[in-house]
Each structure stands twice: as C-alpha cells, then as structure tokens.
Amino acid sequence: MELIVSAIRINGDNNLDIELICPKGNELPTFTPGAHIDVRTPSGQIRQYSLCGSHVYRRVYRICVRKDVSSRGGSLSLHTDLRVRAKVTVSEPRNLFEIPHARRYLLFSAGIGITPIITMARCLVTDESYVEWHHYEGRRSSVAFLEEVSSGNLKNVTTLYLSDEGASFRKSVPECLLRPDSNTAIIACGPDGFLTLLEKRVAEAGWAPAQLYSERFRASPVGSLNNKAKGEFVVKLASSGQCFTIGAEDTISHVLLKNGIPVELSCEQGMCGACLTRVLEGVPDHKDVVLSATEREACNQMAICCSRSKSPLLVLDI
Known part of the structure; x- marks a missing residue:
C-alpha cells in the first residue's frame, strides 16, 4: 500500500523517526506489538522495520531507523533522501515476534533493537503485567525514545546501561537473569553479538532455551558449518514432482524463480518470514532469524531465501 510521510524527526544520534499516514486519512491495518512492515526505501531496496508507535491509534505507522555505516543503501537512503x-x-x-504468554517478562534490547521492545513494554505496563526492561546503548545521546523511557510508567520498569559510563552486558549480568523462573519469558532484540552473549548467559544461568524469544537484525551468512550442507542438494516440489539441484552458491528461491516457479519474497535475507515454506521431507539447515529454536527443531518449515539442507533431498510443499 502507498502511504505518505507525515513527519520526520531525529530520535537520538543517527536515529530517524518517521511517521506514515494514509493519503486519505483513513485508518491503517491493525498490528500487535512486535510487528514490522516492509518498506520500499528511496534506493529501491525493500527493508523491514519494526512498528514502534501506538498499536491502538490506527491512523499513523511509526518507524525509527538507525543510520548503519555498513548499510547497503536501505537505511542510508531513508536518512539522506526521504522527505x-x-x-x-x-x-x-x-x-x-509476538509477546508470548507468561506471568512475568524480562525485556532486553540493545541499540535500535529498542523499536519492537518499546511497543511490548508499553503494552505490558498498560496490562499491569510484571515486567523488567534492560536496555543497552553506547551513549545517552544515542538512546532512541530517551524521554519516554526516562519518565512516566516506563521509567519504573526500565534500566539503561551506557557503555561510555562503564555499563555493558559483557561486564555484568542483571540479577534477574541469575534467578531462573519457569513462569518468565525473556524477550530480546538487538545486534547479533548482543543476542549471542545473552543466549550464553541465559543457558549458563539454567533457563530453558524455549523461554528466550529474540529477534535479530541480520541472518547468518549463507552456507553451513556442516560440510555436507556446503555442497549441492536437491529440492523436490510435492505438487508436481519436479526436482531442482541447488548449488553451493545458489539459494532455493533463486533456483525456483529461475525455473518459473512463483515464490513470495521480500527481504531475501531470512529476516521477514515472507518466504517461509512447509518442509515435508528432509532436514533444513536454518539460516534465518525468524524461526524460534523450537520451530527449527520441528524441521517442518524453512526460509527458502537463505536456508539450505542438511540432507541430500528436501521435499517442499510447493
């Protein structure tokens, strides 16, 4: 759908806060905390951004985009070309990245990973759920939504950790992580390094893997640590019986499209879930950041834009 930029603001160093509205002023489709939209950036690239505004007020979509020095053009073009x-x-x-059902919630975010987490925090506080939120950033001037998290209801549940003040997740672990509780969900979003360390801390403390719900910014590089998965494998389409060989440098989606098989794609990085496809036979080698650990273990779906195979043959529900 086509929307209009109604406002652009600075929301912390290198963070651009963008509001989008319907040209006719109509209400927009509903969303729940943790949701994202695909955005065609001025560079022509499609990128995914978490909705960070109110999920109750339906006339505005709000996203906050950090200028990424390693950007391939998407976020950079929003910063330089959007008006x-x-x-x-x-x-x-x-x-x-829905809020799971639990009695208690521990929220963790780093950098621009604040965007989906703040919508969850607002919702949980409004619902009077037990929530603690731990947010990590390099410096105070870089914190998005600083005024909001430093005042009102969010102030009561939020702790900020600033690296330039000597506070970082590598140096110390919040007390709440050292006390595993089966009724608690841990929800996190941030850079890969932050989430990898969080996963390690959670495991060391004795939490069950299924209690951690996370969203990463980037998928794993294509290719597997498993030598067998680095080479070719075959994909069979259940509906037609057609078989296609996927080379070491190919992706399933690319090969299918090249052969005239329609595939729904968006990010092509394993981040959005648009291409999730049911797996009927075989063992996927997951490279996305969409599926949870439990969903990966089930081996019944995969992101065909980036994931590969641990078995010689995959049968897909296509």
Missing part, C-alpha cells in the same frame, strides 16, 4: 509528503510503498504489518 515529508513523500510517497512510500509499504506492506501490511506482519508479526513474527
């Missing part, structure tokens, strides 16, 4: 009143093509909201 108020510009038209922007976006998808309807999708949510692959």
Whole structure:
C-alpha cells in the first residue's frame, strides 16, 4: 500500500523517526506489538522495520531507523533522501515476534533493537503485567525514545546501561537473569553479538532455551558449518514432482524463480518470514532469524531465501 510521510524527526544520534499516514486519512491495518512492515526505501531496496508507535491509534505507522555505516543503501537512503509528503510503498504489518504468554517478562534490547521492545513494554505496563526492561546503548545521546523511557510508567520498569559510563552486558549480568523462573519469558532484540552473549548467559544461568524469544537484525551468512550442507542438494516440489539441484552458491528461491516457479519474497535475507515454506521431507539447515529454536527443531518449515539442507533431498510443499 502507498502511504505518505507525515513527519520526520531525529530520535537520538543517527536515529530517524518517521511517521506514515494514509493519503486519505483513513485508518491503517491493525498490528500487535512486535510487528514490522516492509518498506520500499528511496534506493529501491525493500527493508523491514519494526512498528514502534501506538498499536491502538490506527491512523499513523511509526518507524525509527538507525543510520548503519555498513548499510547497503536501505537505511542510508531513508536518512539522506526521504522527505515529508513523500510517497512510500509499504506492506501490511506482519508479526513474527509476538509477546508470548507468561506471568512475568524480562525485556532486553540493545541499540535500535529498542523499536519492537518499546511497543511490548508499553503494552505490558498498560496490562499491569510484571515486567523488567534492560536496555543497552553506547551513549545517552544515542538512546532512541530517551524521554519516554526516562519518565512516566516506563521509567519504573526500565534500566539503561551506557557503555561510555562503564555499563555493558559483557561486564555484568542483571540479577534477574541469575534467578531462573519457569513462569518468565525473556524477550530480546538487538545486534547479533548482543543476542549471542545473552543466549550464553541465559543457558549458563539454567533457563530453558524455549523461554528466550529474540529477534535479530541480520541472518547468518549463507552456507553451513556442516560440510555436507556446503555442497549441492536437491529440492523436490510435492505438487508436481519436479526436482531442482541447488548449488553451493545458489539459494532455493533463486533456483525456483529461475525455473518459473512463483515464490513470495521480500527481504531475501531470512529476516521477514515472507518466504517461509512447509518442509515435508528432509532436514533444513536454518539460516534465518525468524524461526524460534523450537520451530527449527520441528524441521517442518524453512526460509527458502537463505536456508539450505542438511540432507541430500528436501521435499517442499510447493
């Protein structure tokens, strides 16, 4: 759908806060905390951004985009080329990062990983759920939504850790992580290094893996540590019986499209879930950041834009 940029603001160092509205002022499709939209950036690339505004007020979509020095053009073009009143093509909201059911919630975020977490924090505080939120950033001037998290209801549940003040997740672990509790969900978003360390801390403390729900910014590089998965494998389409060989440098989606098989794609990085496809036979080698640990272990779906195979043959529900 085509929306209009109604406002652009600075929201911390290198963070651009963007509001999008319907050209006719109509209400927008509903979303729940943790949802994202696909955005066609001025560079023409499609990128995924978490919705960080109110999920109750339906006339505005709000995203916050950090300028990434390693950007391939998407976030950078939003910072340099986007203007108020510009038209922007976006998808309807999708949510692959829903708030799980639990009695208690521990929220962890780092950097621009604050964007999905703040919507969850608002919702949980409003619902009077037990919640602790631990947010990590390099310096105070870089914190997005600083005024909001430093005042009102969020102030009561939020702790900020700033690296330039000597506080980092590598140096110390919050007390709440040292007390495993079966009724608690740990929800986290941030850079890969932060989440990898969090996973390690959670495991060391004795939490069950299924209690950690996380969203990463980037998928793993294509290719597997398993030598067998580095080479070719065969994909069979259940509907037609057609078989295609996927080379070491190919992706399943690319090979299928090249052979005229329609495939739904969006990010092509394993981050959005648009290409998730049912697996009927075989063992996927997951490279996405969408599926949870439990979903990966089930081996019944995969992101065909980036994931590969641990078995010689995969039968897909296509």
